Amino acid sequence: MRTSLIRLIAALTAATVLATGCGSGNEPSAGGRAEITLWQQKFTDQEDAWYRKAVAAFNKAQNKVRLKHVIVPADSWDQKMKAAQAAGKAPDVYTVNYSKVPGFARTGVIQPLDPLIPAGKWTGLQEPVLASVQHKGRKYGYPMLVEPSAVLFYRKDLFTQAGLDPARPPASWQELIDYGRKLTTKDVAGVVTAANQIDMAWSTWGLQWNAAGHLPITDDWSAPRATDPKYRQLLQAYQTLYQEGIMPKQPLAPYADANPLGQGRTAMMVCGSWAAGVLLQDYPQQVGNIGVAALPSFDGDRTKPTATLGGWTLVVDAKSGNAQASADFVSWLLAGDTTLLVEFFKNTMLSKYSPRQAVTEALAKDPAATENPWAKTIEEQVVRYAKAEPAYDWAISLAFGKAIEKALQGKDIDQALQAADAEIKDLIAKNNLAGQGS
């Protein structure tokens, strides 16, 4: 009897071990090649497919290392990455947003790439973008693309229905609010934009610059600047839009999701330039109905920034066992031959921009360049004046996002700004940020 129980335990253990065996991904490396790992955040199907193709091409192009490619859903990325880093199992190479690079560099999570990628490869890159991947004079990522974080898309057909001129998008915030009032019906929202603190924290960076001419912290990160009265107009605009029901009281979709405009559930939409890709691919019959413009400036000056240049870069983990090979992949993919990159920007319907001159030139020669009817407007009216993403801790951005959200929910604007100011001050003290900025 006792033996039968032990046998049962043994059988279970065996089954578990078997199960372990069948799942474990450590197949012997083909031909003695070392293995390095790439984690890519899940984007659209087209982008994911491009990465798959690129990895296969890289594995074919050389025989030193084998690159293992893993796609990680966005909403589990942070958790997974944190846990992997804690256990010393972070991937060798991974995709990361520009805004996170300086923080990672400061805490020693990623390693500088300039010693690993020859100097000649770093030429022809847009200065502001390059600046956003630098920390203490060293480059920690190779910029891949930029996407302005906030562009105004609108439905011309709904403009006409409401008696508005479809060729004349709102030029001031007052106009945007007035248009919104006219466009709002029971089933269609006047405008959709970020509506929660997380989305507002990053999507309004450009508007923060626009409203006050600076971000809510001093350049050297030693003191908060959120109580600048010029920020009131930004919070006021959001408050009016929400309280009057011009923007939906409950988000139709996350900020980055462009579907509501395509489906005609909103007449105007603030979204990143990537929205163009979704609209062109999934709503081709609506393309003629959709117009695009820069967000209005608070003082009417159209040369002030309304967006930041968000975007993605590849970085190498500080503990990577094969840093050179990892950097070689980054260099091969982003700094070498432009064919693959051109394909990337074409696959995403030119809804993103390359910070690298060689790629931009190759794209200009390509006939596909005219496929995105909005690309030129976005480039000339938004990208040209846009700022790089801020390098400070996410918590600082979040503190300001919180202030806008409070305004949205009808709380007192001055109090909201004061609370953000106090919180930023607290964060500076707790994280020793003073003097870390540049």
Next chain:
Amino acid sequence: MAVTSLRATQVRAHAGAGLRPRRDNRAALIMLAPLLVLLGVFVIWPLLHAVYISFFTWSFYDPAVFVGFQNYLNVLTDAEFAGAVTRGLIFSAIVVPVQVTVAFVFANLVKTVSSRMATVMKVTIYVPAVISEVIAAIVFTLIYTHRGGLLNWFLDLFGIEAIPWLGDTFTALPAIAVPAIWIGMGVASLIMLAGLLDIPETYYECASLDGAGPWTKMFRITLPLMKNVILFLLITGFAASLQFLILPLLMTGGGPVNATNLPNLFILQHFNTDLYVGYSIAAALLLFGVLGAVSALIFRLVRSEKAMDA
């Protein structure tokens, strides 16, 4: 891992007979070995390690720096942590009484309907308990959609204007409480029913002979005899509702303006975005302290000395 495990099986001490046979260290060791090894490796050691980490500030890369109780101090002086815990308590105060009331009404109802109907009711009330929090979050988010959602469509039939359930600071927390109640009401109802059926029918018969009406019976017999069951449900429900994570994570992300940022979500978001790990671990351990105190209360209040007494 088993954040919701308390919900899954709710148990209480039982006055078992105390047989005290001879000592058998060897057999006991073999029988306990798998349990103790697994708990030791996957629960107790990680807990000790977490306590250790909580005294450091650590980015996982640069060497960890010992900071003493600084992380705890940071958590305790953070108004947002206090806010999250308070919110957790309010959330419990919404979820638990409703759940217990629903369970009580349900149990009394089951007693009075035909046995076939009773079976149908018992089965259906338990069905939501097998649904994952992920799926419940998805379904209820759709139901709460502002324009084009089921609930607002239904209210519109009565001329009530659409309400942004998840978008308003006042309605968001109660809106998230509904799926929490929905998921938990099956187990609570069945436990309540079990308690109710254990009251001897003769008590009620005697009371009827004395001319007691249904209300008198309710207040003089049912409620006093059910005191322990109700207390048990209140307290376990409290411990479980303080730990909801997936519902607010998927339904609102903690918004609007932190209105649904419950303790576990608060900790997870810090874990995800902080550059250093000490804060979130310290916060989680403090929450363990709160739960530990509540749990100690469970055993005290249901007077289950037997449970501690091996």
Next chain:
Amino acid sequence: MRRALGRTLRYGLAMIFIAAALFPLAWLVIAGFKAKTEVVATPFQLFPEVWRWDNYAQLLADEAFLRSLAVTFFGATLFAALSLVVNALGAYAFARLEFAFKRTIWVVVLTTMFIPGIAIMLTSFIVVTELGMLDSMAVLVVPGAAAAVQVFFLRQFFLSVPTALEEAAQLDGAGPWRIFRHIFIPLSKGAFVVVGATSFLLFWNSYIWPVLTITDPELFPIQQYLATFRSERSSEHALLMAGSTLAALPVIILFLIFQRHIIRGVRLSGLK
């Protein structure tokens, strides 16, 4: 007349209970039949314009989805079996054997019941990484198998078993293993069903832990697989609804099969 009214009232109330329990699920099933844009369409539509099987058909033809269901089923079965063995043996020792440091060990085991998962999420991840268990079935099955709640429940049950039976067996010279095997196992089927079903369910519905430990899409448990339908830049609502329906179906069926035991099991948890 009053009686009839009371009866109507009671049955009406019963219907409300049943509807409240089931309508969110009904909504889930219906939404699975809608077209991609119909799920969140304005104005609201209760039923789809055309009942389409596309979403369900697409999922049932999707190898990755079916694999995920199979992986989850296999894992949940293994998990239920393992936790049953581990926890029942431990519970029996605490209920019926005398051994050194019994009380201390019992208190330690009990304490683990109240550790919030989130407090040890990171450090248990470090443990499974050190043990090389990442991306395997083992990492899903083994770490959570020992559960103090279940030990507690089973111990309570074993304590309620009358001692007369074992006393007779002890006189015959039976040791603890024989008593466990011949007296306790046959008596405990109901309690075992409860513990097994609870474990199965816990595994089936777990989300946070798999997200951390499983990177290989071939091993995605079902809740993690469903999450891939949602992304920051667009969500497949109708498909998600259909997928959720199909993911909930196996556990509902399982519950219906064992409902008699489970409902009785909840009573067995011994509340008086």
